[in-house]
Amino acid sequence: MNIVEKILARASGKSSVSPDDVIFANVDKVMIHDVSGPGVIKVFDKLKKQGISVDKLWDPTKVWVAEDHFVPSAEKVSAENIVKLSNFTKQYGIEKHFKYGMGQYGICHTLSHEEAMVMPGDVYVGGDSHTNTTGALGAFACGLGHTDVAYVLLNGKIWFKIPETMYFKINGKLPDHVMAKDLILKIIGDIGTDGGAYRTMQFGGSGIDEMSVESRLTMCNMTTEAGAKNGIVESDQKVVDYLTSRGATNVNLVKGDDDAEYSQIFEYEASEMEPIIAKPFSPENICIVREAPNVELDKSYIGSCTGAKYEDLEAVARILKGRTVKIRTEILPAAISIYKRAMENGLLKIFLDAGVTVGPPTCGACCGAHMGVLAKDEICISTTNRNFPGRMGHVESQTYLASPQVAAASAVTGKITDPRDLI
Amino acid sequence: MKGNVVKYAQDNIDTDVIIPGQYLKVHDYAELATHAMEGLDPDFHSKVKEGDFILSGKNFGCGSSREHAPIALSHSGIKAVLALSFARIFYRNAVDGAFLLPIEIEQDAYDGISEGDEIEIKLSVNEIKNITKNQTYKMKPFSEIIGKIISAGGLFKYKPDQD
Numbered sequence: 001m002n003i004v005e006k007i008l009a010r011a012s013g014k015s016s017v018s019p020d021d022v023i024f025a026n027v028d029k030v031m032i033h034d035v036s037g038p039g040v041i042k043v044f045d046k047l048k049k050q051g052i053s054v055d056k057l058w059d060p061t062k063v064w065v066a067e068d069h070f071v072p073s074a075e076k077v078s079a080e081n082i083v084k085l086s087n088f089t090k091q092y093g094i095e096k097h098f099k100y101g102m103g104q105y106g107i108c109h110t111l112s113h114e115e116a117m118v119m120p121g122d123v124y125v126g127g128d129s130h131t132n133t134t135g136a137l138g139a140f141a142c143g144l145g146h147t148d149v150a151y152v153l154l155n156g157k158i159w160f161k162i163p164e165t166m167y168f169k170i171n172g173k174l175p176d177h178v179m180a181k182d183l184i185l186k187i188i189g190d191i192g193t194d195g196g197a198y199r200t201m202q203f204g205g206s207g208i209d210e211m212s213v214e215s216r217l218t219m220c221n222m223t224t225e226a227g228a229k230n231g232i233v234e235s236d237q238k239v240v241d242y243l244t245s246r247g248a249t250n251v252n253l254v255k256g257d258d259d260a261e262y263s264q265i266f267e268y269e270a271s272e273m274e275p276i277i278a279k280p281f282s283p284e285n286i287c288i289v290r291e292a293p294n295v296e297l298d299k300s301y302i303g304s305c306t307g308a309k310y311e312d313l314e315a316v317a318r319i320l321k322g323r324t325v326k327i328r329t330e331i332l333p334a335a336i337s338i339y340k341r342a343m344e345n346g347l348l349k350i351f352l353d354a355g356v357t358v359g360p361p362t363c364g365a366c367c368g369a370h371m372g373v374l375a376k377d378e379i380c381i382s383t384t385n386r387n388f389p390g391r392m393g394h395v396e397s398q399t400y401l402a403s404p405q406v407a408a409a410s411a412v413t414g415k416i417t418d419p420r421d422l423i
Numbered sequence: 424m425k426g427n428v429v430k431y432a433q434d435n436i437d438t439d440v441i442i443p444g445q446y447l448k449v450h451d452y453a454e455l456a457t458h459a460m461e462g463l464d465p466d467f468h469s470k471v472k473e474g475d476f477i478l479s480g481k482n483f484g485c486g487s488s489r490e491h492a493p494i495a496l497s498h499s500g501i502k503a504v505l506a507l508s509f510a511r512i513f514y515r516n517a518v519d520g521a522f523l524l525p526i527e528i529e530q531d532a533y534d535g536i537s538e539g540d541e542i543e544i545k546l547s548v549n550e551i552k553n554i555t556k557n558q559t560y561k562m563k564p565f566s567e568i569i570g571k572i573i574s575a576g577g578l579f580k581y582k583p584d585q586d
Contacts, residue, residue, distance in 0.1 A: 127488065
């Protein structure tokens with residue numbers, strides 16, 4: 001069995017599983033946030049009316065809560081959602097609730113790794129499509145809607161069809177100035193936004209061994225944009241060290257068998273990769289940066305679970321050091337722990353000296369929620385994950401998806417710019 | 424199930440156009456319905472009737488896990504979405520929450536059915552009848568688990584132990 005089959009077999013109490021088998025998997029961790037949480041509360045209200053008990057959760061110690069989409073509260077409706085979320089965690093005895101303005105908080109997917117909330121081999125579900133991100137730690141990490149998450153909260157399990165696994169073998173090392181974001185955009189461009197539909201996208205090979213854990217998180221994060229059920233990387237010593245340094249103990253490695261089967265195998269030479277963008281209005285609409293359209297950008301947005309981890313900010317700082325931005329630029333570190341490291345290591349000074357506005361952790365404008373959304377006809381280059389019409393604001397705004405380095409280089413020139421061409 | 428078709432002849436209708444991100448904070452189902460399809464078709468809410476169907480291309484509902492998407496369509500009156508294929512979270516949200524039926528169709532139905540056509544969905548024989556044009560198309564049958572959850576009336580009413 002491959003790693004996903006092994007995890008799901010273990011979680012469903014079976015000795016083996018194969019693609020297309022339907023199982024009920026016991027869940028190890030579940031996450032809700034300020035959008036899916038109130039959605040779950042609404043489902044609970046409906047269940048109560050149907051006479052189904054919602055008095056207690058199956059295991060509150062396995063549930064954790066993030067405040068990320070509309071925080072700091074954008075207006076009164078989102079403020080009320082935060083209150084609802086607090087009441088919910090209090091009522092059900094959920095202790096792991098990362099509240100803004102109270103120490104560590106941030107984007108849920110970022111907290112999943114920053115706070116070592118998920119371990120290799122876990123079945124982890126979240127009320128958010130980018131839950132896939134956390135598969136980089138070697139977990140089966142999958143996004144679900146409100147009804148499914150409510151079901152998990154009450155029953156501790158959920159049905160899955162065992163997915164086929166597409167294996168992406170990455171050879172070699174990415175060149176300087178080329179990032180994991182460029183590679184995953186290239187893959188999505190090749191297979192399309194439904195190219196991974198209902199399947200697992202597993203990444204491996206020397207190029208993945210070479211990558212940092214944070215780069216692998218970027219790869220798995222955007223498997224969602226290919227429609228995948230989950231993204232995954234087999235855990236190694238780097239994952240153990242990463243989680244251990246964040247307080248985890250007894251981190252076990254989980255790997256597939258030597259004779260694991262995959263539905264398709266793809267091979268990429270990392271050393272041949274170049275900086276890539278996805279043009280409006282689809283993550284599959286890629287081109288290499290040196291062939292990008294000559295548009296006048298209005299804004300550079302460096303944020304989100306995809307593109308505002310510490311490593312991403314370090315890459316941005318490398319570009320912005322000693323330079324100033326030519327267009328409106330926002331940097332929103334994805335969690336307070338990252339914000340703090342950026343401060344301690346002098347990154348914030350580089351950003352502020354460059355003229356950037358540094359904001360608090362939030363999903364913010366990535367999903368068009370608040371804090372820097374786009375006006376009609378505005379054109380943005382962004383380290384986020386989606387660029388559908390209206391994704392970051394007005395339906396007639398445009399978003400180009402890019403790596404943190406490309407977004408930073410473009411902030412300096414006001415044009416879509418390959419960081420290698422920055423003088 | 425009979426109704427008229429609202430056709431979006433394109434692939435990749437995503438959750439950001441089905442219900443834009445700014446409404447994710449809204450959890451009132453009737454209010455969400457007033458913003459359904461706003462990112463693509465601002466007239467949708469006024470033109471759609473109870474019992475209507477949406478017809479579209481590949482990868483319908485791609486993007487986010489927001490259950491707001493099937494909720495907004497269902498509370499606008501949409502009983503089923505017919506598409507060449509669906510994105511996975513939209514599909515399972517529609518079924519597990521019992522909001523609407525996601526029906527996978529073949530190219531003949533996609534090409535044959537026009538905006539406004541009256542159709543009848545016959546689940547028992549996996550057929551779609553185009554009453555307006557007097558044509559019949561096959562729909563792809565639901566997988567076993569999906570069929571059972573739909574018959575039960577959603578995931579919470581489905582009892583796997585009684586299988």
